Amino acid sequence: MKYLILFLIDILSIEIILRSKYIFLINSQIKLSKKATYIFLKKNISDDLKQKIITQYSILMIKDSLHLLFNMLKISLIISIPCILINNYFNFLFSIQTILISILFFIIYGIFRNLIKNV
Numbered sequence: 300m301k302y303l304i305l306f307l308i309d310i311l312s313i314e315i316i317l318r319s320k321y322i323f324l325i326n327s328q329i330k331l332s333k334k335a336t337y338i339f340l341k342k343n344i345s346d347d348l349k350q351k352i353i354t355q356y357s358i359l360m361i362k363d364s365l366h367l368l369f370n371m372l373k374i375s376l377i378i379s380i381p382c383i384l385i386n387n388y389f390n391f392l393f394s395i396q397t398i399l400i401s402i403l404f405f406i407i408y409g410i411f412r413n414l415i416k417n418v
Contacts, residue, residue, distance in 0.1 A: 301391055302400070304381050309404040312374050313412075319370045324363050331360050 335356040338349055382389040391397055 301385070301388065304385070304388075305392070305397065305401060306404050308377055308381065309401055310408060311377050313405060313408060315370055315373055315377075319366070321367070321370060324367050327363050328360060328367075331356050331363070335360075 335353050338344060338352050338356075341349075344352075378392070382392065
């Protein structure tokens with residue numbers, strides 16, 4: 300039963316990460332910070348223009364950060380519910396054996412998902 304719940308947690312976590320475009324959001328954060336640094340270090344751009352541009356970049360970075368945080372909170376909630384309801388599930392969830400099995404579930408589900416997607 301614990302392994303079935305673990306498998307469901309893994310599936311839900313993968314789907315949250317994939318559907319929220321998590322990697323895209325992280326790459327967006329990196330690009331925006333590089334752009335902001337580039338603008339900040341330019342000597343030929345006026346301070347007023349720098350202030351406006353960096354403010355816009357900051358707002359976009361905050362939106363992306365909140366989106367990332369919200370997704371991590373959803374995954375944390377999915378993990379914490381069984382830990383609260385099932386006795387010793389927390390110890391089970393964070394044992395080395397369970398982590399390795401969870402990684403194996405991730406890989407198998409990823410392969411299975413790609414096979415279905417390509418059909």
